[in-house]
Amino acid sequence: MTTIEILGFTSAFLTTFSFLPQAIQVIKTRDTASLSLAMYSIFTLGVACWLVYGLVKQDSAMIVANMITLLLSSCILAIKVFNDMKSKRTRLAEQ
Amino acid sequence: MTTIEILGFTSAFLTTFSFLPQAIQVIKTRDTASLSLAMYSIFTLGVACWLVYGLVKQDSAMIVANMITLLLSSCILAIKVFNDMKSKRTRLAEQ
Numbered sequence: 298m299t300t301i302e303i304l305g306f307t308s309a310f311l312t313t314f315s316f317l318p319q320a321i322q323v324i325k326t327r328d329t330a331s332l333s334l335a336m337y338s339i340f341t342l343g344v345a346c347w348l349v350y351g352l353v354k355q356d357s358a359m360i361v362a363n364m365i366t367l368l369l370s371s372c373i374l375a376i377k378v379f380n381d382m383k384s385k386r387t388r389l390a391e392q
Numbered sequence: 393m394t395t396i397e398i399l400g401f402t403s404a405f406l407t408t409f410s411f412l413p414q415a416i417q418v419i420k421t422r423d424t425a426s427l428s429l430a431m432y433s434i435f436t437l438g439v440a441c442w443l444v445y446g447l448v449k450q451d452s453a454m455i456v457a458n459m460i461t462l463l464l465s466s467c468i469l470a471i472k473v474f475n476d477m478k479s480k481r482t483r484l485a486e487q
Contacts, residue, residue, distance in 0.1 A: 301445065301448055301449070304441060304448070307438075308439075308441035308445050309438075310438075311441060312435055312438035312442065314434065315430075315431050315435035316435075318430035318431045319427070319428035319431035322431075323426065328426040329426050331417070331423040331424050332427065333414035333416075333417045335410075335413035336410050339410035340407055340410035340411075343403050343405075343406025343408075343410055344403075346399060346403035347403040347407065349399060350396065350399050353396055353399070354396070
């Protein structure tokens with residue numbers, strides 16, 4: 298394995314698994330107040346596009362990395378959407 | 393431009409600029425409580441690695457995309473670190 302390949306895998310590993318601590322924190326605390334719904338919606342769509350790109354190019358590293366990231370960011374997005382809907386319903390009920 | 397190239401640029405655009413709304417929200421609200429320090433530390437390091445990877449490969453799209461993402465994620469990370477240090481100092485002062 299060349300140095301540049303090691304750098305590529307390291308970069309992919311870091312940016313992929315960086316979402317794991319955020320997913321764990323959100324699952325544990327259920328607190329998503331300071332997370333941006335726009336960010337996770339756009340990012341999750343972007344990662345899905347990268348996954349299709351990897352499938353078309355038949356690049357296994359890209360496919361695996363983006364499947365993991367898609368799983369993690371979708372989980373964070375789902376909890377964010379659920380929390381935002383719940384707080385909207387609470388605000389409406391109080392009016 | 394081929395369809396696959398358009399898909400690649402779209403994916404890069406979405407995952408790069410997805411951090412803009414999060415950076416704006418953090419700058420406006422100063423609220424970083426539910427952001428994971430571990431995520432932004434690891435992610436920012438990973439994006440820096442991708443930037444070096446792009447420079448070595450002399451891939452302009454990768455260089456531009458990762459420079460923008462590095463700027464945005466470093467900004468979010470800096471405010472998160474600043475807030476965490478401030479709240480730690482406040483807790484120590486109260487003891």
